[in-house]
Amino acid sequence: MNILEIRNLSVSVEEKMVLKNISLTIPEGETHVLFGPNGSGKSSLMLTLMGFPQYKVVSGEILFKGKDITHLPTSERAKMGIGIAFQSPPAIKGLKLGGLVQELAGRFFPDFSLKEESEKLIMENYLHRDVNHGFSGGERKRSEILQISAQNPDLVLLDEPESGVDIENMKTIGEAIRSILHRGAKEKRTKSAFIITHTGYILDYLAADWGYVLVDGQIQCENNPYELLKLIEEKGFQLCEVCELAKHKE
């Protein structure tokens, strides 16, 4: 079964096209990676998948677990099993992180152990703090993963989990994500992930199955993510102009 299927998706923000004719499929249990330079539309794709209203679907469709969710509200998508860790999440004054996490666990994952999971993410001393308020880059990321952990989604969207994070934190975050993705796995993983990465550091902790390069709102090519990362590290994103893998070469 495919957990996510995007068909010919074009999206605009304030009349400007940010995503053009995107198609991709993530089979259940797989981890796919999205590479691309700043401003190429990576975050726009994630927020479109999450149903944020400023991202207007001009054409195409999004299927989650085989159901058309193109026009479903954000909270419905989350309830169906999509979870997102934001690149720069907002702070919410007065709302305690521990309270929010427990509320989510109560709704979506009653087996969740706040103590165990928060210790894993070194967040046990942040539970009484306001969500993301005064958190450093690494703390925000860990707070995001803790919330995702309680939400226990079937598809995890990660928007640059490594930005602003040191190596120590990277390891903590990477291992926590891996353990979430392996929940309930028997012979095969059932949880899937779609990850935006700039540097590829997260791939040291997670095995990825497939990768895409997004430039100017279009998928330029797709391939083994480690091969893509190697090429990008060597040549930068200009590689698409010369690469024979590129789909949209004119």
Next chain:
Amino acid sequence: MALDKNLLQDTQKVGYTGDSDVKLAVVNDHVEEFSSAEKGITILPMFMAVKEFPWLKEKMWSLISPDKDEYTRLAAQENTLSGYFIHVAKGVKSTKPIQTCLFINMEKFVQTVHNVVVLEEDAEIYLFTGCATAHYVKTASHIGITEIFLAPRAKLNYTMIHEWAEVVEVRPRTAISIEEGAQFISNYISLKAVKHLQSMPTAYLRGKGASTSFNSLIYAPEGAYYDTGARIVFEAPLTHGEVISRSVTHGGTVIARGDLVAQAEEVKGHVECDSLLLSDGGLIQAIPVLETKVANVSLTHEAAVGKIAQEELFYLMSRGLSEAEAKSMIVKGFLDVDTFRLPEHLRPRVEQVLKLLENGGI
């Protein structure tokens, strides 16, 4: 003397449980119950206090001018001895909250009270005052004159919860004199409809190192009108004070004021007004006023007025909460009691009160 069970039901909503060692309840124009079982702490109905403490007459109307406005004039003219007097002896410190309550259970009653609180040197207390109308009262007025005197190094933590009926006019007139090294913390909560509430306590920082902090949480449903804030006069050097308000309006009007008046060197003051507008039709005005004739001072203000940030709303919705649930969570967070520097043992009581109020409306 004890409060009737029916009365207690209504007063509990504003935190007056009647089980405190030091307590006093004013119902309409008379003191219904009082007791003072702690050494060094005296609480008395005003008409008895003026006989026992002759110097009290000099304190009355010494911080608030009877000519201030029509309400003070009315109170002065009545020469009301309804209200309470609290005296805390030198060095006496108590963490057990003193409970007082100003209650109206007669329709169309005009309640006029005059309260005086005196803390001698190094005294420290927590004072909890609840003001409310009986659930069956619709229309009433409350005029409350309160004068507070803090001697050097005295500390008063004053928490006030209001729960008035919809057609009640409320005019508290409060002033506080704060001497060297003394501290006054005020926590004010009103989450119910009120026809018209106007309150602007004034704190006078009169000695080096004196400090004050005014914190308020206000919720204004449709038809409610609040004009509230605080004024801090920095009369002595090296004093500091802040006015922090959080208000939410759902169709009601909130005017949030904060006046800082610097009259001495090296004083520090801050005003912070945060307001949320939950629906169209409400009105919020944040009015910080910073005034100084002295160069070497630091007076600052921050004000944020607006509706719930879409970014925060969608953040919570992306976690699987409905729009209504996300909104309610943000508003509750915005009105969080942690804003207040409440001592641990008072927190459960305030949270309980907030829950009761919440069930009744928000």
